[in-house]
Amino acid sequence: MFEATEHTRRMQRREGIIKYLLSAMTLLIVLPLVLIVLFLLYKAAPVLSLDFLLENPIHGMRAGGVWAPLLGTIYLVLISLLIATPVGVFAAVYLNEYAGDTWVTRAVNLAVVNLAGVPSIVHALFGLGAFVLFAGMGRSILAASLTLAIMTLPVIIASTKEALAAVPLPFRQACWNLGATRWQTIRHVVLPNSISGILTGIILQVSRAAGETAPVMFTGAVFFKAIRPGDPFAYGLLDQCMALSMHLFTVSTQVPDVPEPITYGTAVVLLGVVLLFNALAILIRFRLRSRKKW
Amino acid sequence: MVNAAAKIRVKDLRVSYGTQQALKGISFDIFTNEILAIIGPAQSGKTTLLRTINRTLEFTAGAHYSGSVKVDEVEVGKVKNIYELRRKIGMVAPLPVGLPLTIYDNVAFAPRMGGMRHKSDIDAVVERCLRQAALWDEVKDRLDTLGTKLSGGQQQRLTIARALSHEPEILCLDEFSIAIDPVTTMRIEEVLRELRREMTIILVTNLVQQARRLSDRTLFLFAGEVVELDRSEVIFSDRPAQQKTYDYVNGIFG
Numbered sequence: 184m185f186e187a188t189e190h191t192r193r194m195q196r197r198e199g200i201i202k203y204l205l206s207a208m209t210l211l212i213v214l215p216l217v218l219i220v221l222f223l224l225y226k227a228a229p230v231l232s233l234d235f236l237l238e239n240p241i242h243g244m245r246a247g248g249v250w251a252p253l254l255g256t257i258y259l260v261l262i263s264l265l266i267a268t269p270v271g272v273f274a275a276v277y278l279n280e281y282a283g284d285t286w287v288t289r290a291v292n293l294a295v296v297n298l299a300g301v302p303s304i305v306h307a308l309f310g311l312g313a314f315v316l317f318a319g320m321g322r323s324i325l326a327a328s329l330t331l332a333i334m335t336l337p338v339i340i341a342s343t344k345e346a347l348a349a350v351p352l353p354f355r356q357a358c359w360n361l362g363a364t365r366w367q368t369i370r371h372v373v374l375p376n377s378i379s380g381i382l383t384g385i386i387l388q389v390s391r392a393a394g395e396t397a398p399v400m401f402t403g404a405v406f407f408k409a410i411r412p413g414d415p416f417a418y419g420l421l422d423q424c425m426a427l428s429m430h431l432f433t434v435s436t437q438v439p440d441v442p443e444p445i446t447y448g449t450a451v452v453l454l455g456v457v458l459l460f461n462a463l464a465i466l467i468r469f470r471l472r473s474r475k476k477w
Numbered sequence: 478m479v480n481a482a483a484k485i486r487v488k489d490l491r492v493s494y495g496t497q498q499a500l501k502g503i504s505f506d507i508f509t510n511e512i513l514a515i516i517g518p519a520q521s522g523k524t525t526l527l528r529t530i531n532r533t534l535e536f537t538a539g540a541h542y543s544g545s546v547k548v549d550e551v552e553v554g555k556v557k558n559i560y561e562l563r564r565k566i567g568m569v570a571p572l573p574v575g576l577p578l579t580i581y582d583n584v585a586f587a588p589r590m591g592g593m594r595h596k597s598d599i600d601a602v603v604e605r606c607l608r609q610a611a612l613w614d615e616v617k618d619r620l621d622t623l624g625t626k627l628s629g630g631q632q633q634r635l636t637i638a639r640a641l642s643h644e645p646e647i648l649c650l651d652e653f654s655i656a657i658d659p660v661t662t663m664r665i666e667e668v669l670r671e672l673r674r675e676m677t678i679i680l681v682t683n684l685v686q687q688a689r690r691l692s693d694r695t696l697f698l699f700a701g702e703v704v705e706l707d708r709s710e711v712i713f714s715d716r717p718a719q720q721k722t723y724d725y726v727n728g729i730f731g
Contacts, residue, residue, distance in 0.1 A: 245678075282540050359536060360531065361590065361642075362591060362643055363586070363587070372576055
């Protein structure tokens, strides 16, 4: 009884190989990430300190810190999300909950998907034409944030739609049977149960908004601008600003003789900002998922 | 015992989803305070009928209906306040769907959405409905736990409590005993016998025995057409008017 046949042995061997292969692939993903972070930290170690964060670059970027670009990036990311989030979420709610399956909605959905694939340099040109020149905002934080918002919007719409669609239809039907309107149903049942997915999608766009160089370079970010160090309100909405992504480009290619630790320090800060936002996403998701209701 | 006034009048009702016909011109009345059982195999249009009555059919893309459905002599298609109409009709869905809210909020949902504000009023509704659905004793100490965490039978009774929360005049139960054990089913049937004094009950069921036990009249729906509608004694007797009915009821349907 229960002796292994040739077939079983073959299956067991295959099982072992597959498992080994899959874990190796996983390791292959993690390894470069760890190496990159360690390499950056090692190279940046001499400059990393609180002062590096809170001081402006000085001596033609060859000394000082990253305060101006760091604050610029935070401004750009937060303002662009403040614009893109309500528009994107409400558009997604409309598309997923209200719009019927007509050729118009299908066209809109197609447009959203395709817009998500448009290269950032194209968004940059659009932002330059529409916000900086046509709307007369000039090169400013506002114009750059709007450009970033346009860039992140399609992805926010797509991820929000997905989160909404994950809420089972019977919940909605139950609410409708109880005489609730569509909005009451969305407000009290659909949104509370998709909010973690929606937030995750939004916060993941932060990394994109923070990392993109071209859109902000065309529309509001400048090579150098000195602001009051350590003052979080140093920029105005119509000011130009520095941005970490562009600053990294500048110190690594445009300015000769920048000490290596400063270049790598800038990269570490940019990575840190992105990781911080991602950590926030994970935290929020974790908190909301522990309240998962079905 | 059966009040002669018609609560619901269905006349030449045809419903189609795209090109597929679900109901092919059915006509019948449902009397006030009766329990009408609707029996019939899957795909015969039972659920579609219920969804036409409370106008949730329109949430399905491509659904279309013609003919007439009147509730209290009012054409449902012409009702302006459909939310009021839906509150007049309690609907218990086939799978127990506890909303992802607490037990309390599940039952309080409809009153709140209908504009009830005072906590004491809502408290009263919640207790009354849970008692009516024979669930109060089991959950009264944990009203703030999730409705979705209840067992299948408890969730089913929760949906009944919820359907009663907006004080419906008509209660539709769509295969309510599909997920629950016989003992609980019996308890709910007891509840329904109590409720019929206050409301009209439509009982869609696959269990022929259940229809026989509970209903005043039984409607046999097959492939979107009414095969037979008569007093349950007749439908479940040795000689209903249609041979097809006899065959279905006695499980010798080919």
